[in-house]
Amino acid sequence: MIQLKNYINDEFLEPIQNEWLDNYNPSNGSVYGQLPNSSLEDVNLAYEAAKKAFESWSQTSLEKRSAILLKIARLIEDNLNRFAEAESKDNGKPITLAKSIDIPRAASNFRFFGHAITQFHSESHETKSEKTINYTLRHPLGVVGCISPWNLPLYLLTWKIAPALAAGNCVIAKPSEITPYTAFLLGEICNEAGLPKGVLNIVHGLGTTTGQAIVEHPNIKAISFTGGTETGKIIAKTAAPMFKKISLELGGKNPNIIFADCDYEKMLTTTVKSSFSNQGQICLCGSRIFVEASLFEQFKTDFIERVSQLTVGHPSNESTQVGALVSKAHIEKVLSFIDRVDSNGGKLLHGGKRVRIKGHEDGYYLTPTIIQVDSNSCHLNQEEIFGPVVTIMPFDSEYKVLEMANDVKYGLSATVWTNNLKRSLFFSEQLECGIIWVNTWMQRDLRTPFGGIKSSGVGREGGFEALRFFTETKNICINYE
Numbered sequence: 001m002i003q004l005k006n007y008i009n010d011e012f013l014e015p016i017q018n019e020w021l022d023n024y025n026p027s028n029g030s031v032y033g034q035l036p037n038s039s040l041e042d043v044n045l046a047y048e049a050a051k052k053a054f055e056s057w058s059q060t061s062l063e064k065r066s067a068i069l070l071k072i073a074r075l076i077e078d079n080l081n082r083f084a085e086a087e088s089k090d091n092g093k094p095i096t097l098a099k100s101i102d103i104p105r106a107a108s109n110f111r112f113f114g115h116a117i118t119q120f121h122s123e124s125h126e127t128k129s130e131k132t133i134n135y136t137l138r139h140p141l142g143v144v145g146c147i148s149p150w151n152l153p154l155y156l157l158t159w160k161i162a163p164a165l166a167a168g169n170c171v172i173a174k175p176s177e178i179t180p181y182t183a184f185l186l187g188e189i190c191n192e193a194g195l196p197k198g199v200l201n202i203v204h205g206l207g208t209t210t211g212q213a214i215v216e217h218p219n220i221k222a223i224s225f226t227g228g229t230e231t232g233k234i235i236a237k238t239a240a241p242m243f244k245k246i247s248l249e250l251g252g253k254n255p256n257i258i259f260a261d262c263d264y265e266k267m268l269t270t271t272v273k274s275s276f277s278n279q280g281q282i283c284l285c286g287s288r289i290f291v292e293a294s295l296f297e298q299f300k301t302d303f304i305e306r307v308s309q310l311t312v313g314h315p316s317n318e319s320t321q322v323g324a325l326v327s328k329a330h331i332e333k334v335l336s337f338i339d340r341v342d343s344n345g346g347k348l349l350h351g352g353k354r355v356r357i358k359g360h361e362d363g364y365y366l367t368p369t370i371i372q373v374d375s376n377s378c379h380l381n382q383e384e385i386f387g388p389v390v391t392i393m394p395f396d397s398e399y400k401v402l403e404m405a406n407d408v409k410y411g412l413s414a415t416v417w418t419n420n421l422k423r424s425l426f427f428s429e430q431l432e433c434g435i436i437w438v439n440t441w442m443q444r445d446l447r448t449p450f451g452g453i454k455s456s457g458v459g460r461e462g463g464f465e466a467l468r469f470f471t472e473t474k475n476i477c478i479n480y481e
């Protein structure tokens with residue numbers, strides 16, 4: 001049985017109240033470890049450590065901060081297999097995905113912000129007629145909170161921690177209690193990389209207690225949160241009256257719009273990925289597929305055939321393409337949508353069944369599921385399922401599909417497949433979301449702003465946007481007459 005501990009002040013500590021949570025292995029449904037069910041006292045302990053470390057860390061030279069972040073990146077890469085195995089075991093994702101995407105990206109996050117901070121700049125403005133010069137300083141905020149979800153555990157945790165640390169803040173991080181393992185391993189790496197004690201503190205526990213204690217803490221200056229829209233509302237409600245800075249990356253229900261003039265083969269291959277990568281548990285997955293009517297029947301046949309070839313299997317098997325869903329509660333939630341397909345005017349075209357893997361019968365496996373719907377207003381198209389489930393429906397006109405794509409409360413991302421330049425510019429302009437891919441999906445450049453609109457969130461991460469979020473701006477005006 002693995003026992004994870006909190007990482008506070010560069011020490012691995014048991015929770016003060018000695019309360020523990022079980023950690024499940026989704027590939028077989030068994031409990032394989034325990035993690036702290038931390039209380040307010042643990043959060044306070046982490047805060048005291050972070051506060052003490054802040055004075056020195058915020059004054060540390062950029063070169064030194066950068067060098068430490070680059071070393072963390074290198075150590076994650078040196079430990080690729082260990083991290084990938086832990087991530088796959090904790091989350092149920094295929095080991096190949098953890099090795100090729102999740103863990104390399106966690107290293108890239110540290111490397112990117114280790115470099116970015118050395119290029120971060122502010123402005124100065126001279127007004128000769130008034131003999132003034134204005135210049136802007138950007139100071140780190142102090143102690144900040146980073147709260148992340150279970151779908152891309154280390155990838156998203158480090159996407160927050162790296163810019164926060166680079167900008168000179170000290171961090172209290174809470175990973176999802178469902179997938180805490182790689183965050184625990186990160187503590188060991190930080191120690192080896194020479195990150196001073198107290199600069200990063202990782203506190204495990206439930207969102208409603210540990211997470212809420214971080215959000216409510218009067219002296220934690222900012223909350224960077226990625227997770228569900230309902231949780232985002234609670235965080236905003238708590239943090240707003242305290243005037244904390246908040247960045248909220250929330251749910252999505254992303255349209256994937258396919259025109260008949262697209263590069264068909266590329267679109268088909270990418271659409272299989274954008275639908276079912278990580279068991280469909282990526283906030284950027286295209287879960288509402290709209291296909292131009294003239295292409296619809298061909299697409300339907302070919303898509304079902306390609307999807308039926310995907311291998312559902314144990315995450316540690318190198319040939320597995322679709323692993324286990326993250327938890328019992330989550331697979332039950334996803335199945336509850338599938339159970340209501342008929343009553344919502346949908347037609348199950350493929351999948352929708354639990355898969356029993358020999359020797360791992362209690363694992364949370366599900367066949368990739370394709371549902372045909374005849375209206376965008378059905379709840380299958382309006383609610384985030386966040387699993388291996390997509391809907392498909394035909395459309396006749398550009399205007400109709402644009403209206404349907406935007407007719408949802410979310411606004412995270414969209415994909416458009418067309419070789420018509422004018423059309424791609426029109427859709428890029430008109431789609432109500434923060435991220436648009438034309439003829440591709442999930443190609444990420446870490447310099448670009450990342451985030452959603454409407455119920456998909458507030459604020460942007462990535463590049464200098466993240467460094468701006470984790471700094472406070474102060475303008476100084478000097479008259480030199």
Ligand code: NDP
Pocket residue numbers: 147148149150151156174175176177178205206207208210211212213215226227228229231232234235249250251252282283384386412452456457
């Ligand atoms: P949740 O909102 O349930 O949880 C996210 C994190 O917040 C977890 O660490 C959770 O702890 C914690 N938490 C829960 N309640 C509170 C609270 N009251 N105060 C502080 N922290 C709290 O999301 P999931 O983990 O279920 O992740 C899936 C969701 O994340 C989906 O909606 C998905 O779309 C979204 N997401 C958005 C992304 C984006 O960039 N926009 C990227 C990836 C995912 P605990 O685990 O204990 O509940």
